[in-house]
Every structure is written in C-alpha cells, then in structure tokens.
Amino acid sequence: AQTVTQSQPEMSVQEAETVTLSCTYDTSESDYYLFWYKQPPSRQMILVIRQEAYKQQNATENRFSVNFQKAAKSFSLKISDSQLGDAAMYFCAYREGGAGGTSYGKLTFGQGTILTVHP
C-alpha cells in the first residue's frame, strides 16, 4: 500500500519570507499524481497545486511551487512571499495514475503540516 509522510507537524514563517513543506511517499507504481491541499480554519479543502509523475518539470501556481524528486520520492511545497492568508493546515496527497484499473482515484494523504505565518 502507498504511504505518504509529512514529517513536519508544524512550521512557521515570517510574512513575505519563503517556507518549504516536506512530503515523502512510498510507491511501486511509475504512473501517479501528487497534490497539495490547503485547509484553513474554515475546514475547506482547497487544491493548491498538482504534479503528474511523468512530467519532469516542477509545477508552479503563482507563489506556490513544488520540488518533485521522483527517484527520491519527495514532493515538497515551496511558498514564496508568504502572506497571512497562507496560514493553514497543508496536506500532501498521492493518487495512482491511469484512467482505468481499480484505483478509482483514491487519495492517500499525509498527516498534515500546520503552517503559521507571523506578521
């Protein structure tokens, strides 16, 4: 079974600074997808960024970017120019690839990292 590990239960950053959240995963598959979700205190689950394993180029969405190291099975999230609104719980998630098969898009989540942003 796939596992996802977020080894940092809590992280903090100063406003306008950069912070990196770590995520590692274990899989024997070669085709898969990785996601970062943000959960603010409102409890909503908000997609931040996604990465397709077959793509070597790291995904970027505005101030959010990933460092995807497939061989090392690492998928870290970098937040640049941190803002107060970035304060939230962040979850890394894994999904098997392929349009068919029996995975049915099931997500495996890490334990989460609570990010605090100091003004």
Place this chain on the structure above:
Amino acid sequence: DAGITQSPRHKVTETGTPVTLRCHQTENHRYMYWYRQDPGHGLRLIHYSYGVKDTDKGEVSDGYSVSRSKTEDFLLTLESATSSQTSVYFCAISATMERAQPQHFGDGTRLSIL
C-alpha cells in the same frame, strides 16, 4: 466552487445510535468518496463509489456502510455509532480519472459521539 453539500454540518449523538451523513452533488460527477479526518492521521478513505450502486471499501471501512442510489447522492451510515467514530467527515467528488483531475471536497461534517 464544486456543488457539494454535506448534511448535517454538525451532529452530536450517543453511542449505539444509528447515524446517516449525506453528500449531495450537483456536478453529475461519477466518482464519490467519504473520508474521515483525525489529528495525526490526515484524511483516510472510508468508502468510495464509482457509479450508481457501485461502491467499495476504503482503508477504514469497519463500522461504516454506504449507499448510492442516484448519481447525486452518496450516503454514509454508522449502524451503531461508537466514540471512536467521533471525527470530521468529508465527502469528495471527481469527474474522471483522466490526468491529474483533482477531487473536490465538501465542507465537512463534525460528528461527536458521546
């Protein structure tokens, strides 16, 4: 925002009582999922559905059952609630397994079992 409604948003009940949580979607998506969120565990999959009347177990399915009689509704039932099932429950939907299609989540149901 994806049209997903979870009901109720909050519920407090007693051990041994049956509980049903409802997830309703207006997106006509094929795939639906139930997760529970607990501190230190992230979200864990309880059950999922890949079509009307097509459901299967997830990682933590013991004590839960599901039903999907219509595309838009996915029900999660705790036949006899226990305190260990106190949690926040999320429903999610997905249109397709193509590429990196993400799951979209409802706002969650906080369930407390006393």
